[in-house]
Amino acid sequence: VIVFLPDERGYRIKRVAAIAGDPVPAWLGRDPGACIPAGHVIVRGDNPRSEGSRELGYIPIGAIIARHVAGRSH
Numbered sequence: 001v002i003v004f005l006p007d008e009r010g011y012r013i014k015r016v017a018a019i020a021g022d023p024v025p026a027w028l029g030r031d032p033g034a035c036i037p038a039g040h041v042i043v044r045g046d047n048p049r050s051e052g053s054r055e056l057g058y059i060p061i062g063a064i065i066a067r068h069v070a071g072r073s074h
Helices: none
Strands: 002-007 010-019 040-044 064-069
Touching: 002 040
Parallel strands: none
Antiparallel strands: 002 010, 002 064, 010 040
């Protein structure tokens, strides 16, 4: 789970679905057969109506402010 600032509308908290070098997931609906570019991640919201990379695109690593990994915050 990451906290990031994608635009001027404010912070987002989302689950990372794939990282740089991973294949682009089919549910994203773009770049079939491509890999996620270096320096980016793909995110997905837990709520069916929440924004994810389908709406926000690839999230640059530089936009990530914090992350939470397996019971630890970073």
